[in-house]
Amino acid sequence: MSASERSGSLTPLAKLGFSRLGEADAFLRELADEAGVPREAALEGATYAADPDEAVSALTRLARRDAEAVRAISVDPRGWRALWALLGASTGFGDFFFRHPGEVAELRDAGLSLPSEHEMRTTLLESVGAADGFAADSSEAAWVALRVRYRRILARIAAFDLLSASPVDEVAAVSARLADAAGAALEASLAVARTRISGGAAGVGLFPRDQVARTKLAIIGMGKTGARELNYVSDVDVIFVAGADDATAEELGESRVVDIATRLAVQTMRGISEVEREPPLWEVDANLRPEGKQGALVRTVESHEAYYERWAKSWEFQALLKARPVAGDEGLGSAYIDAVQPKVWTSAARENFVDSVQRMRERVTEHIPAPEVPYQIKLGPGGIRDIEFTVQLLQLVHGLTDDRIRQRGTLAALDALVAEGYIGRAEASAFSHDYRVLRLLEHRAQLRHLRRTHLMPARPEELRVLARSSALAETGEGVWDLWESVKREVRDIHVRLFYRPLLSAVAALPADERALSTAQAHDRLAAIGFADPAGALRHIAALTSGLSRKATIQRHLMPVMIRWFADGVDPDYGLLAFRRLSEKLGDTHWFLRMLRDSSGAAESLSRVLSGSRYVGELMEWIPESAAWLDDAALLRPRSGVALQDEARAIQTRHDTIDDAMRAVRALRRREQLRVAMGAILGSITITELAAALTTITDVTIQATLRAVRREIVPPEDADLDFSVIAMGRFGGAELGFGSDADVMYVYRANGVEPQRAQELAVKLVSALRSYSEDQRVPLELDADLRPEGRNGPIARSLDAYEEYYRRWAVPWEAQALLRARGMAGSVKLIDAFTRMADQVRYPASIDLSAVREIKRIKARVESERLPQGVDPARHLKLGPGSLSDVEWLVQLLQLQHAHAVPAMRTTSTLGALRAAQEAGLIAPAAADRLAEAWRLASRLRSANTLLSGQTSDVLPVDRNKLDGIGRLLEYAPRSATQVEEDYLGTTRRARRVFEKLFYG
Incomplete structure (x- = not known):
């Protein structure tokens, strides 16, 4: 092959992401020669590899070991894709398949779905021949079989993860399955342990089989295992609990039961973590048990209870928040959870609890080796621990009285905290997204070598692989920049929430005083109309706790405002919305001063918040709108001219269409809120409301059309006329809250080539729809009233409309035109369309x-x-x-x-x-x-x-x-x-x- 031919053959490799082109080319030729895998087929798989160089190297090494295994999987598209994805993301899987080339065949259909918990548990128990809690074999071969089968499951999970369209959205599901797989592995290892200590093939034979069978051992998952948030390679934190039924306990005695259970625990841990022919899976870490390493490995439920009652430190209750039975005796595990959970959810009442949690987080950061700090995904500032500690502290403090936020998982807890009003939606959304991003980075870093790590890679080539495998960025620099931005956002939210003074105030309330005041206030709130008095009390406490001026004014306002809320439609939501608004505006001086000093603002605010979730949710996004309540004129709809001027000014100020349209959507939300507040307070009539909502929609669509036309229609096609025709209630200026905006689209080519004019019109329609979308206050541009309905073209020329209405229009289409009103685009075209429409909708006679x-x-x-x-x-x-x-x-x-x-x-x-x-x-x-x-x-x-x-x-x-x-x-x-x-x-x-x- 000539140099030019060889160079040409390497070019496709570079495009696929190979960097060691000559080496890759040689490997591909070897695959073709030795394993019969055509170059084209191999390269089809390479598109799924984050590191194609590493993947083809591992694949060639595997082919040298077992060419038939490689050849067989290469003809299965799904398996081949999964194999490349795994080898390109993980040298650890390359080593695994090299040790066990037959496992490659198990990748058929990999990547389609995640294995279920039942499937994984059944598979791993079968690997050791488990029956009635005992394994068929207790030799080291059983542990090897278990570890190989576990890694087969791990490969399926990783294949699904790596091949998913959006890995960051699958983090929760993947982490849950990893935790389930760990629980299944512990269950299988426990079965081997029972056989080993009762005289199996290993010959340990310490206890009679019937005594082992009657001894109960529950394995409690802690940390990420308990929360079903496990990593690919992470310590699995556990606590062991011993027990037996009454007859067995009386016959054997507690000491004998604990002794047997301890031997089971030791052997279970060895089956997972001890060095054998097949490498260990992960470290089973029991150091979260009472007294840590110095404490007994296994205790009874009663012994655990006694410890937590007398000796446990605050961090131990924080750790128990995520406790969950994962293996062993289910009934005993549930009994343990039932015993310790009440202590978890009263721990925040301990003296200086909040301070101790805050100091613990600071100590974790202080003990990170200095060179690691810039790379720490888990422990560093802005890392995973900042999110977890923040969420757990909020849970433990507010969970004193609110069982709805008592969740094990971080993401589930975030959802519960935002639902109950303890954290703002924006902060929770950012935390949730950032947590998933950080966990995905951690997952990919661990997959790389199937080793426990929490550090970002430092080498550029490794960052590039991380970017490709995570799908978070296109380059190594991009993924690093993303990580830095996530860290900044996480740290900012963490500092604001984790050190919130309210947490200490709520947690420090004495138990007897809390119970007494809660009971009295509960009855009082229930009597005046609150459906959830306990929830109302939490909001009142949040608003009034502390010695600040803000809290003082709130304490003055609350008795009166509570009565106004109670007189409203939904007192509970009104108070919740007021709390959220107060938190948004809490640092502004005018808000509470206005409520205190204005004659009607506080009552009006109570009325709109308790009367409308629509208003309450929008005010949370636009808190400055509360100022309108102090001036009746500000609750009147603004004129179309004023809104048009503002919309045009917005488009002048912003350089990009995205920024401009974001500001236009904010304008629309703000004006919708103004009209809603005015309607609730009776300052506008239904006719004025309809006209105002129509004007707001007109201005929004007009501004959007101006923006998208500049982007889509080039100067050489500037003669194209395009207009939006309002239809239905929109055309009649009769919109209400929640109404769609019915429209039709018309254009006139004016010398532009007809096909080109049609294409530009369709692009304008698509852009109008896209940029007018608003998840907060939906605006749907509905074009179903056009000729032929959904089957008709989305946009037509004026001539096409004229021809259609002249030749084919049916009665309902003429009827639809009765409310047609041109509202955006070319005025001349609107006039022409209106003249045409008048001939159709106002006929001299109708048959x-x-x-x-x-x-x-x-x-x-x-x-x-x-x-x-x-x-x-x-x-x-x-x-x-x-x-x-x-x-x-x-x-x-x-x-x-x-x-x-x-x-x-x-x-x-x-x-x-x-x-x-x-x-x-x-x-x-x-x-x-x-x-x-x-x-x-x-x-x-x-x-x-x-x-x-x-x-x-x-x-x-x-x-x-x-x-x-x-x-x-x-x-x-x-x-x-x-x-x-x-x-x-x-x-x-x-x-x-x-x-x-x-x-x-």
Whole structure:
């Protein structure tokens, strides 16, 4: 082969990530010659290897040992992919497969799923021939078989992990399976231990078999094992507990039982950790037991209880937080947990508990060798321990009275802490993400050589492998930069939460005083309407504890505000939301001063927070909105001109579309919140609310279109006109909270090549949808009202619309145009579209077949579109006499008469209804009934969203929710029945009018 040919053959290798090209080329040729693996097939697997050089080297070494094993797996796509992934991420697996080449065949289907706990336990017990708790073989061969089978399982877990699309999202599942595998290995090793000490093949024979069988040993997983958060190679922390049934204990005596259990524990540990032909799995660490290394290896439950009652230090209770039975006797393990858990959750009341936990974390950091500090993933500042200690301290302190946060796992505990309001959503989300990133880095570092380590690699080539295997970055520099940013974020949150003064204040409250005051306050809060008095007490304590000025003002405010919360719709949520808002604004001087000094701000705040989860959740994101409560003018909707000016200024200030749209979304959230607060406090009407929400949506879409057009339409295609047409309730300026924004998209090429114009229009639509998305306050641009519905093109030219409506339009499409309103894009194009639409929606006459078709479709809507199981009478949009009835009747009248009655040429439902009344097309009484039903259904729909924070078109059956909706509509308290009766009565009357005029 010439030099140029050889160079050409190496180029693909470089593109796949090989760095030792000549060596790799030689290995690939050897694989082809010796194992019959074609170069192309080999390289297909190389794409999955984080370190293809190491992978091909290990693969060639394996082929030299067993060419047939390599050849067989190479024809199985999944197994081949898994093998490359494992060898490219782990030299440890390369060594394992070299020792046991037959294990390669077990990789078939690897990577598809994680093995279940039952599957792993069954597999490992089978490896030692376990039956009735005893292994068939107690020789060293049993331990070897166990270790090989365990590593087979480990390879399956690692293959799934390495081949997953997003490894960081699988950290929790992978860690849980690793913990389950460790428990299964301990179970199998315990079976071998029983046989060994009862006279198995090893000839130990210390105790009669029946005594061993009757002696119970429970293995309690601690730390990451107990929390099901284990690493690939980590010490497995355990505590051993001995026991026996009453008859056995009386016959043998406690000393004999403990002696047998101790021998079992020793042999179980040896089976996992002692050096044999097959390397140890991991260290079984029992040093978290009472008295540590100096204490007895095995104790009874009663002995453990006595120790924890009299001698245990605070850190030992912190360690017990994660305790979980993982192997051995399940009943004994559960008894142990039941005995120690109450002590765990009262430990925070011990003197100086919080200080001792804080000092312990500092000591851990201080004892890290200086050269390791920059590389420590686990123990260093901003590392895993910062997150774990923070979460555990919050759990232990607040878990004194709240069993809902008593979780073993860090991520589960974070979820519980944020759900119960002890940590902010943003902080919990960052902690959760950062924890998974740090654990993934730790996992990959350990996989590299299947060795216990918690250090980031220092060498650039190793960082590059880490980046590729973790999928966290594309380069070694990128993964290092990510790690540094995660450390900074973790350390910042840790310092703020871990040293929160509130923790010491809550933990230091004397037990007798805590019980007495809690009981009295509990009854008082329950009596005035709090559903969760215990939760309310925690929030009050959080708000009022301490000697600061902030706490002093809160103590003055609380008695009055608690009464206002109790008078509201949802006192519990109101107080929780107030606590969150106070924590957000706690360091600002104006917030508490405003609540104390303003005549109505505190009451208004209590009212909006207890009346609306929608408002409460948004205020948590926009806490400065509380200032609006001190000025009624600030609760009025802002004008479209003002919002447009702000949106344009935003786009001028920001260089990138992402930054600009992030600011536009913030503007929309803020203005939605302003309108919601105004609606709850009665400062705006339903008509003003609909107009304001429509204006906010208009401005958002207009700003988004301006931004995406600059990005997508190049200067040479600048003549392209593009517009957004509002449809449905959006087009009628009748939006409520939770309403979709119905739209159509139109363009005019103006000399741009037609196919190019269509492509640009579709790209504009896609970008509009993408950049308008907002998970916090959803905005869905729904284009289903376009011609042909979902089957039609997402965007059409004006000529295409004209042709379609002229030749193929069906009645419902003309009907849909009645609320079409141009709202963004080219003004000239909007004018042209409107002229075209007017010819379709305001016909000189409409034939009877079209009228019949509209009536038929309406009947189908009533029978087919209602959600299954929903009472039609309670559906606010599609039910009898509700929004749909009023709108379809008005639209039919418009199709029939708007050509002759110009006042009916409006996109407003109520505007067209009144115009029809004034034209004598509908009696005033009938128009009033329809308008009343439409307004009430609209108000109830928005109130439903405001109350729950979730969109729903169904009037709730739940009396509490009905009462809450009624309160938002200014009904008296406990008016659920009245709300229901008013709605059902109003819609019944409207339905009679509808049936007479629509179907008559």
